[in-house]
Amino acid sequence: MMVRFAVLFTLASLLPAAFAKIKPATWHTNGTYINNATTVAADPYVRWDKRSGAYWAYSTEGADEGWYYGIYTSPDLATWTKIPGGAIKNDSTNIWAEDWWWAPEVYYNEKTGWYFLFHAGRFLNATKVAEYFKYPDFEEASKIGVAVSRSPQGPFVEIADRPIDYYPFDPGYDDVNLIMQPPYLVPPSTHEEGKTAPKGTYIPSIDPDVFWDDDGSIWLFFSRNAYRNWVWSDEFGKYIEESNIYAVRLDNAWWNDPHAKTLPSVHSSFKDVHKGEPKDWQTSVNSSFPGPTRKDGWVAVISYALQPQAWENAHVNDHAASGGTLKDRRWSEGSTTIKRYDSSGNPVYYLTYSANNYESPDYGVGYAVADKVSGPYYKSGSNPVLSQDASRSIFSTGHGSVVASSANPGELYYPHHARPSPDDDRYLYTARLFVEPDSLYLGFGPDAGDLRLPSGVAPLSIKTEGGQNGTYELVVRSASGAKFDLSNPINRVRVEVSGGATAQVNGGLVTIDGNATAKSKGSSTVRVVYERARSNETAPWLAVSQARGIDAGDVVDLIIDV
Template identity: 50%
Template sequence: MRRNVLLCSVAALLIAFAPAPAAAHPDRTTDATYHNDAATPGADPFVLFDRASGYYYAYSTEGAGPGHHFGIYRSPDLATWEHLPGGALRAGQDGDWAHDWFWAPEVYHNPDTGLYFLFYAGRMNRNVAEHFRYPDFEEASKVGVAVSHSPAGPFRDIVEAPIDYHPYDPAYHDVNLIMDATQKKPPATLEEGRTAPLGTYIPFIDPNVFFDADGRIYLYYSRNAYRNWVWDTDLGKYVEESNIYVVELTDDWWHDPAGRTMTAIAPVHRDANLAPDDPPGTRKDGFVPILDYGSDKQSWENAHVDDYADSGGQKKDRRWAEGSTTVRTVDAHGKPLYYLTYSANNFENEYYGVGYATARSPLGPWRKNPANPVLSQDPAQNLYSTGHGSVIGSPEGTGLYYVHHGRPSTTSARALYTSAMHIGDGLAIHASTSDEPVPRGVGPLTLRTADRVLRTTPGRPVTTTAHVRSAPGAEFDLANQQNRVRATLTPAAAGTVAVTGNQVSVTMTGPGTARLTVGYQRHLADGGYRDVANTRRHHSTPVAVTVPVVSR
């Protein structure tokens, strides 16, 4: 069955899959390629296409400058990333309701108000008992929201507090209360675990906001594994799990032109788990379960269920379902079909990978696909720990990509990777470290120099600046090793040429004239460089410019 009309959020609905300027000439493109070289540090990337600037922006758990949280990168092509100074949040001014574990930033743009909203997770440092009942609650994570008029930030917290949401699980036996201080070894039997008191507050991370076509807004998140020991009947023991849940949001925050209204959960979820005998003022909010292991078992998610024994008691037996992204498609019969990507296993492990589930409603029921994982380690390509990404479209709207983190070795730091994605009879992600075509709509490319004519005297260098832009108007960072400009002088004996980044310098040996040709090249996976051309039907035109040089 064919799928079409893919929408991943209001940002994607209005921007990423809408035609960019290049779509007016669908037969015009470029033969430029890219390869995943792991040269850009990053983790948990979320990518937004900003139509106004033509740039893709990637927001990362890692990569912020001193005094900031969350790195920001931008790219004209989803491959050549430019690191922006600072970061999304200014430490000491925003995000202060938390003290660490600043994770998984995601940004959504409302073109009607011009505002950009940053959702992020953090671990609380104050009022922990107020939110989680116990002051020593270990993983006291919640989600904050900040706003900016620019995708480059800085973002400011709407309020100096996380979202007013207190998810509570009334059916959970809180076995942590009958465990020792290390909190690593749960009860040995289910019967013993059931002696623990019922009910616990849920810490949560990895926010993903989904804007459905009917205008309703949903917040998907990962329940931290902490305080979620689940009895595994197959293994005959407790395993601590993170699961994926969802809660509906109101929309007044989204439409506030001043950006001063804090994000809030829909009234139907507020105090949905309140018991009749709870004291006045108690908050126990509801949630809708989306994914958990026991309801839909897949063995690839079991990489860490024996970590306690394998580590000599230093680690817990755990499972993870985290880093979700939800997208909406419409099938050939006009019926909506929702896809949710998620990551499983520990992000530090080479077995970290991506699966997906489908549903006919944002609230489910969701079923995992038996083909999972659809993205996982590939030692033949030196690719490990692949996961926690986001779905984004090509500039002209016909291609899909999953931008995620991975590692070139089992001991390397995380880096940004861009993998082509396809939704047809299922969802497929094409992981590659070889040369791949840049997304359609990035080209045709333009190369311009700051000077139309260079004038100099013999022996005196003269310099011009080269600028390479995508069809939507974003400029390439020529300091990124995937890009390079090549410059030649004709006749060659007329002088010498030097290139540093986007600076091209010519030194003429004597009086006379010459032609400086500046061309654009892309780095290849084999280490070489290749000239780039724009293509139109059966014709190709080098991405290059010629500048006269006059020496007197």
């Protein structure tokens, strides 16, 4: 048997030598993708990894038993392949978090070759809780930790047996939990009563997002966990427990450490800025539970008080609606910050965030803009800019990240989680993201229907890379060499047979019946065509073609002569 590959003739290859210096036209393909809710993922963070030539996704959910954080890889932001295990083994060195393990994000340092995984986790041990939050019964004691690896697929190992060196503190907060009774569902009924509570509280933190500014400064954006943040609302005449988004500058020592053994610490400009506040503060409740002595600062970025928007109020009456089992709450979480410049060269910082309960169909995405990394940030009047659409069976859209295509830094995507029904698990979806700094605009393309593949995926190739006894292993690769999972339901290869041979396809394997060939007269040809699933029910599959410039394109195929 002889295998022949399809030859892709391009306009550039036929031009005279005089045109050799002309920049080659960009590859394009008619290939599309659909968000088909097959990859279980929550709070997904996606990055392009140049070393492996693939996109990598890190998720709160999706890990195997005994691991934290699911990991997936993809050549096209749509065909995701699960990496066995997960990011962090639950019996590895320096495990400090006892619960939650939320919202992983991974960053790569090209100079040192280290990958850093930031994540949130929760303490349950009373002594540890008191060490970071003063009170041994502090409600939902969450912190941020960092693990490292030499590979994007891990395993990642915690830098230290403790979270990052940061003790965010709010000196002006009326700690109404101290005048409430467990389970802390019902706050004081009046603002006057709430003001009688002792002032000051340490801040529980989740959903880290690290941003590198052009001046070399490193910033951590995070969500102040809603627990222990009861905020009085004149609008509703009651206390509402609220999560907000804050920012703090980090030092650079951890990032520059060639051995990745330095734990991130808050920058000196934010360290212990609340020393002496509030007056007569006691660092511990008693000698059995010594509390923290440092009280670090932060910058408020997103909150209802800074700029109220009605769409964030989906759960402010949950206590009555649930018969007293839930709290009245607001959420601001899952932020991502990017920087762009307008036509005059002025910086524009875009911050996306999610609001409302992640379990609710009302979970959605808003954005805010600023001209400095530390703000102030101003919410868009168009919020939410990504939300549920029952007509397309998309619910609970949110907590995503921003990634550029491998070939074009200006072509942005927003991988996020969503549900195909209000009761389903969360799955990985991807939508185009558009920003226009001159108008401070940010918006999304559709996340349903037939969606265009990112630039840089083409040209694709299809080859046989193994097999025996008439069975061939077919491999489709992207331009960077990343493999497509042909068992994924949005990919397939179709066979066309001429002559007397028969052929069957099972995922990436094609089996040609040699006995049938022997009985035939003359030669036989098996053509294998790469296809993508479509949302169009009348034409559910599309043969993928590709070309440069204005050419119509050649089908991605492989011919096997029998």
